[in-house]
Amino acid sequence: MSTNIIDIETLIIGAGPGGLATAYQLAKSGCKSLTVEQSDQPGGLMRSFVHGEFTLDIGRKELPGRLSDVDQLWSEVLGADLCNYDRRLGVLYQGKIYETERSHGGLTYGMSPLEFLGGLTQMIGGRLSSRNTPVTYQDQVYRRIGERFAKIFYQGYDQKIGGVRWDQRQAEVESTTKTATTSWRHILRRAFAAKSTPIPWRHPAYGSGQVCTSLHQQAADRGAEFWFDTAVSKIGTEGDRVTEVRVMRGGDECQLRPKTVVSSLPIEILARLLDLPAPTAKPSVAERRSTICVYLFFDEPPRFPHSWLKVTCPRLKAGRVTNYSIFSRKMVPSGKTCLCVEFCCLGQDPLLDESDERLKELALAEVAGANLVDKARFSDHLVRRLPGVDGATDLNDWWNPTRREMLDRSRKFANLYCICQPGTDYASWCGLEAANAIVQGSRSSFDRDMDPAALFGLPG
Structure with missing residues (x-):
């Protein structure tokens, strides 16, 4: 097996929203980059997929406009396809839907x-x-x-x-x-209190993945390079710098020698590839979670007006129900409904071993029992298992002491930017800021501004 040696200006690991934002921003600034992605398409967990007449997200995906730079980025790449919708969150408890806003x-x-x-x-x-x-x-x-x-x-x-x-x-x-x-x-x-003005929420007309496909296409049009179906096997370092990244592409090994590396890998995977010492902090419950998404399709209009429901009822196993019809009528045909019923699993939860048919029956029984749908109008289903994916990350769990320790240790490498963050908007913001820091040569400002303590107000 031959090894190709390639010198790279900026190497971006992962074509999720953060990595794509970096590639796009660098391309706008006239800087070259190569993005390597293990899967065959951009987007990561933010990608969308087509099922018959439906275009669907992976679980619940929302694009809050709380970060002006990110909102501007999404507006720039999507234009009129970034559509307003009535974001209405409900709570399902003992067969009744309660509201979260006056x-x-x-x-x-x-x-x-x-x-x-x-x-x-x-x-x-x-x-x-x-x-x-x-x-x-x-x-x-x-x-x-x-x-x-x-x-x-x-x-x-x-x-x-x-x-x-x-x-x-x-x-x-x-x-x-x-x-x-x-x-x-x-x-x-x-x-x-007096009623407050509702915050406008927007969603891509054809699903959250449209952000990623648009960023990918527009970055590529400006000269950014992308390698899909490419897995990182090793990251080599010398002193305080990353000197090489080895990847497998089409059966061949490539030795990439980047001046700068931007990683959107989960911090645990990045730490392993860097061969960092094991953290002293005890792993948290959050690191043993998985998610199962059961998509249920119905030949009837949606029966409730909420974009998603938090399931607080202890009698039900589901944790969340997403109603895609509310996000965009281009995602769900008129007169149809698609619900995504999410089950949050911890460790070796027995649900992880259930068949797709059994999971479908469980999800259907729970939403029909709560009068969210007419079971007789059920037409199809799809099950997606997401091992190791926490579908509703709490910031305190995400940046727990174990992960904070790994992040701090990775910062010893002066040409490595870690942009993996919870939330599509924060990951995108970190990607933008990494690109700006690379162009301006200001790594220290990136570490300061993108630290979890600064971003989320967590303890330093």
Whole structure:
């Protein structure tokens, strides 16, 4: 087997949203780059796929406009195909859909006046009786907002995606970032404050993957190079620099010698390829999660107006239900419905060994039992298993001490930029900032501004 040796200006590992943003921005600045991607197409978990008449995302994908640079990037590459939609989030609990915004649910968020008053009474009682320090997280949250509000809006969903029961989880140190949306003041403020102006949300007409295909095409048109079906096998270093990246492409090994490397690989994989010492911090639950997406197709219009539902009901195994019809009518034909029912799995969850047919029957029974669909109008299904993928990442879990330690160790290499971040917008922003830092020669500013502590307000 021959080894080709190629000198590279900037090597980008991974053609997900972050890597593509880097390639696009470098190409706009007149800089050359090569992007290597293990799969046969761009997008990573943000790619879309076609199933018959439907164009679908992988699970729930939302493109919030909270980062102006990223919103401008998406508008630039998509134009009129970046469409507004009515982003409406609901909560499914015991067969009923509750609202998360007053603009849709009124003063009581879809609760009956008696139900809301009972929850409010519990919440006030919990605050007045909280003399001793809570031992469990369940006790802590129940005291903060009351058992009823906690169960309806938070507990079941949090336990499914987190993999830990609240009554088996230690109480946490109170912090504004962790408790901001589960505080009694927050509940009351949202209930009685004046209605706020809804934030506009947008989605690509043909699915989230349209962002990636557009970035790829426009970067390539400006001279960026892409190698698909190309796997990284080794990253070589000398001192504080990455000196080579070995890849397998079409049965041949290539030795790439880059001046700069931008990696969108998960930090665990990057650390292994760099042969970094094992972290001293204990791995968290988040590193043992997987997701199963069950797509259900129906010959009827959608029966609920929400873009997605958090499933807090403990009787149901599903954690989330996405309604693609709301995102774009070009994704789902008129008069049809496609729901993606997501199951969050921890470790060796028995669901991972179930057949596609069994998973379909489970998902169909749960959404039909909640009156989200008419089971008689069911027409087709598709199952996608995502091993090692956390479908609803919590920032504190994503940048846990283990990953922070690996990130810090990778920073010793002066020509390596790590842009792997949770959330499509933050990954894209890191990609843009990496490109700007490369053009300007300001690696230190990238490390400072793109550090998790700066990005998300996490402890440094």
